[in-house]
Amino acid sequence: AGGENIGDLVQKATVMDYNGNIKILSKKDIKFEYRKSSLVKFIILNARIKLTKKNKKEIKDNIRKYLEYRRNTQDISLPNAGCIFKNPYPESAGRLIDLCGLKGKRRGGASVSLRHANFILNRNQASACDVIKLMHLIKKSVKNKFNIDLEPEIKIWQ
DSSP states (O other), X not given: OTTOOGGGTXXXXXXXXXXXXXXXXXXXXXOEETTXXXXXXXXXXXXXXXOOOOOHHXXXXXXXXHHHHHHHHSOOSSOEEEEOBOOOTTSOHHHHHHHTTOTTOEETTEEEOSSOTTEEEESSSOOHHHHHHHHHHHHHHHHHHXXXXXXXXXXXXX
């Protein structure tokens, strides 16, 4: 948030691979990039992060500023998983989805937010299938109109 990355704070992480093997990775063993890291092949069990001390007023002001920004730009009125697609540099996924006219589009109980087109909202007991169908529609529409392949930001286990 705010141009900062939690990866900058990570000192080490205890992870488990999909075979159940546990290991500890140090900061130098972990690579962080925009919306991805080398931790994708692991389940993160815990992480040690290094925080810097700041005064309470500055912290509270920052929290208030971030929450206000989110309230003004993101749809948090209904359950959702945050941004669904990664931004394809230098574009905004939400802008591309909006330009395809998909705000408000529904599949079952899932719908594209009217406020931020990269949010899929659970309007009425949406199933995972509803969300995936809507994601496919969005991907297809953006591909057809802009020849851009949107990449999911969320992880889908099937």
